[in-house]
Amino acid sequence: MNELVFFINKVIISGAVIGSIYAMGAIGVTLIYSILRFSHFAHADFMTLGAFMTFVLTTMFPHAGPAIGLPTAFVMMPVAMVICSAVAVGVDKTFYKPLRMHNVKPIVLVMASIGVTLMLQGLIRLFAGTGSRNLYIDDSKEIFRLSLPFDLSSRQITITEPQLLLFLVVIVAVVSLHLFLTRTRLGKAMRAMSDNPDLARVSGINTNAVVAITWVIAACLTTAAGTLLSLDVALKPDLSFLILLPIFSATIVGGVGHPYGAVAGGFVVGFTETLAVFNWGVLFRPLNEHLPEWAQLPTKLAFVPTEYKITIPFFILVAILIWRPTGLFKGKVL
Amino acid sequence: MKDHSLKREVLLFSGLLLLVLLIMSVMGSAYGIRMLVEAACYSLIALGLTMQWGYAGLFNAGILGFIAVGGFMSMLFSYPVNEDFWHSDMPAQLGMVVLKAAVGIAIIYALAKSARWGMPKRLQTPLLVIVSAIVYLMLVNILDPVTRTIESEAGFIGGFGFPVWTGWTGWIVGGALAGTIAYFIGHICLGLRSDYLAIATLGIAEIIKAFLKNADWLTRGILTVSPLPWPVPEPVDVGFVLARALYLSVIVCLIVVTYFLLQRALHSPWGRMMRAIRDNEISSLAMGKDVNKRRLQVFVLGSVLMGIGGAALTTFNGIFDPSGFIPLNHTFLIWVMVILGGAGNNRGAIFGAVFVYIIWTMSEPVALVIFDLVRDLGEKWFSWQAPADLDSRALQARVFVIGLIITMVLRYAPKGLIPEKIAQHS
Numbered sequence: 001m002n003e004l005v006f007f008i009n010k011v012i013i014s015g016a017v018i019g020s021i022y023a024m025g026a027i028g029v030t031l032i033y034s035i036l037r038f039s040h041f042a043h044a045d046f047m048t049l050g051a052f053m054t055f056v057l058t059t060m061f062p063h064a065g066p067a068i069g070l071p072t073a074f075v076m077m078p079v080a081m082v083i084c085s086a087v088a089v090g091v092d093k094t095f096y097k098p099l100r101m102h103n104v105k106p107i108v109l110v111m112a113s114i115g116v117t118l119m120l121q122g123l124i125r126l127f128a129g130t131g132s133r134n135l136y137i138d139d140s141k142e143i144f145r146l147s148l149p150f151d152l153s154s155r156q157i158t159i160t161e162p163q164l165l166l167f168l169v170v171i172v173a174v175v176s177l178h179l180f181l182t183r184t185r186l187g188k189a190m191r192a193m194s195d196n197p198d199l200a201r202v203s204g205i206n207t208n209a210v211v212a213i214t215w216v217i218a219a220c221l222t223t224a225a226g227t228l229l230s231l232d233v234a235l236k237p238d239l240s241f242l243i244l245l246p247i248f249s250a251t252i253v254g255g256v257g258h259p260y261g262a263v264a265g266g267f268v269v270g271f272t273e274t275l276a277v278f279n280w281g282v283l284f285r286p287l288n289e290h291l292p293e294w295a296q297l298p299t300k301l302a303f304v305p306t307e308y309k310i311t312i313p314f315f316i317l318v319a320i321l322i323w324r325p326t327g328l329f330k331g332k333v334l
Numbered sequence: 335m336k337d338h339s340l341k342r343e344v345l346l347f348s349g350l351l352l353l354v355l356l357i358m359s360v361m362g363s364a365y366g367i368r369m370l371v372e373a374a375c376y377s378l379i380a381l382g383l384t385m386q387w388g389y390a391g392l393f394n395a396g397i398l399g400f401i402a403v404g405g406f407m408s409m410l411f412s413y414p415v416n417e418d419f420w421h422s423d424m425p426a427q428l429g430m431v432v433l434k435a436a437v438g439i440a441i442i443y444a445l446a447k448s449a450r451w452g453m454p455k456r457l458q459t460p461l462l463v464i465v466s467a468i469v470y471l472m473l474v475n476i477l478d479p480v481t482r483t484i485e486s487e488a489g490f491i492g493g494f495g496f497p498v499w500t501g502w503t504g505w506i507v508g509g510a511l512a513g514t515i516a517y518f519i520g521h522i523c524l525g526l527r528s529d530y531l532a533i534a535t536l537g538i539a540e541i542i543k544a545f546l547k548n549a550d551w552l553t554r555g556i557l558t559v560s561p562l563p564w565p566v567p568e569p570v571d572v573g574f575v576l577a578r579a580l581y582l583s584v585i586v587c588l589i590v591v592t593y594f595l596l597q598r599a600l601h602s603p604w605g606r607m608m609r610a611i612r613d614n615e616i617s618s619l620a621m622g623k624d625v626n627k628r629r630l631q632v633f634v635l636g637s638v639l640m641g642i643g644g645a646a647l648t649t650f651n652g653i654f655d656p657s658g659f660i661p662l663n664h665t666f667l668i669w670v671m672v673i674l675g676g677a678g679n680n681r682g683a684i685f686g687a688v689f690v691y692i693i694w695t696m697s698e699p700v701a702l703v704i705f706d707l708v709r710d711l712g713e714k715w716f717s718w719q720a721p722a723d724l725d726s727r728a729l730q731a732r733v734f735v736i737g738l739i740i741t742m743v744l745r746y747a748p749k750g751l752i753p754e755k756i757a758q759h760s
Contacts, residue, residue, distance in 0.1 A: 039529040041395075095741050107393050107528045108744055111669070114395070115740030118666060122734025126727050241540060241661060248533045298475065303467075307548045314537040321522050321530065 003283050005155040011274050017163050017232065019270025020170040024225035025247035026254065026262035027177065028218030034194035034257035035214045038109040043222060044244040045120040046088065048237055050223025051230040052124055053080035055135055062137050073135045074165055077227050081220045088219035089212050091116055117240065124237050132234040162231035169224050174263055186213055194257060242310060249313035253320050255327030264328060273312045276303040343681065343752055350689055357692065367578040369695055374585040375647035377687035380671045381592055381680060382639030388678030388754065390632040391612040393532040396539030398664040400637045401644030402546055402656065403515065404508035406553060408645035409493060409654040411504025412563045416492025424488065427480045434476060438469035481551040490554045501565035505645035512641025513634045520633040525626050546656035553656060560653035585646055592639065596680050608632060666736055667694060673743050676750030685752055701728040
């Protein structure tokens, strides 16, 4: 049964973790696309920015966490969310809004967002350097080990505290986003604007408020994703383009402009990545003991070597563009 | 109006000449010529980008990948032959892998076309997926031991060792390979909105880089390959200034030829059609133009130029280092060159490339000086302890400046310094 535990640790838990991160990024990208009609390339850097903000706050108030028994960074996350939302709205006002007012082509906005990416990267590296950091400053990471109830396995299922928090945050975020979009006035205005911006404007919807709330939602989600990812692994300033491709691929898999699709797409991309990198040879090991010499199954059998992980979201993207450009949930075609 | 723009161009180009002369006199001619050669290689790449973005409005965010492909091919063709590899049975083993791969691809291709011979559609797709997965896994399993033997016994496969004067054949092949890759990406993405092309090119650039970095048997990976032979006499034979000047003349010849071909193309019916497609896709469709095919064409041609430019740049640097290709230097710097110089205008692209490259090389010492100043003042006034890696952070600050230039140019001077000339036919 050790093999099964190994599979759960390496595929189910890791896939769910990375899938949640991609899902939170993809919701933001898809919302920005449906309201502002451009692909936001600076999204991954908002993630780094959010994590970095949390890091700064954590170093400022290192004792806030232990007081209530949670990691300090997690306690500081809501504050970082507020700061990042302000930054996102500010970036929109200074860099994207003037271009929108000039009625430029959407691709020019994409290019401007690349400019913003580079600026954020420059600033983060200027202040934080290029090394990786640990978000746990005073406290240490808790790791829960679950033994299976039966005696067949000696290994344990391991899950860390940030991973549990991540699952919790994702569930809360998706449910509250759903309630926001379907129950509140502003959420309905958002959906109206995503369907037809001109009609929404003449119906008296405050489009500026809708744009602002879109940025706030996107910034909150990226901050949460960035912080929890860095809590689980480490805070690295060079996340940028490596995480951007999976996020876009998740957005397109789910159907652009489709928030629930983005969640599904995030998990599809996350699980595909872990399944492709997983060494299937491990699962054959117990079989090999019963097989004759000539029919031995290979002990090392991964679809993609770990160093080529970046190719997986790309091939998912290409496959979906060829077979179903609208995505799984029939979103818009760009 | 016409005189005005001509005067502006003359002014800008003479200013550029003065700047070059100033740098030559201050930093010495060997340094100045090196900078000019690199700027010329960048001009070639910028011409490729101005074709894609300026003529056709295609957003290529993965220039890095095409540059790396060009650099790799030029290394493969010109680097001396590795006797350890060719005098063993490893080439034969590698040949067997290639042969098996060809058989595997033929089977998959036949299966993909099997609907014509009466294979039911419901059966075909699952069968295709399963067979592709099996073929792929088998190929990986037979390639793996071969590459490991090559890495342990011969290092890497080495180059083809083409003689000095024919070293540029690698450049052409590099351009052709870049064009082939562009064809496949364009084929998938160009029918959709341009955002998809940006995402896909960004992805393919990272993949090409990951491959070149990790395929040690082919490229020596992070160990890097150097020195790469030049297609002109080398500095050790004729001295730095003369060798670099000869190299510069080769690149300038390439630029002149490319420039005249592009000017002809831009002012021909083909060029007008490209601009029509860029400015109003629907009306060009209504005129019966095959928009996607023309876009694919210009995307491939632009990428070929990028491949050749990348090959020239890598050969000049004399070292093939896959981790040295970074998005900032090899993608976004070129974007700044093209949009600052003026997209859709070949002279604008060349001006932008040379001008921005000079600023870029000069900004390195300037950034270091500024940060030294900040460190001194900080220590004196606030007794601030500067971090140890301040110098590397100073260079990171240039990332911010590039980003700022992109957004500012898009907002305040979207047409660039030398705007595209729009002919009015009344």
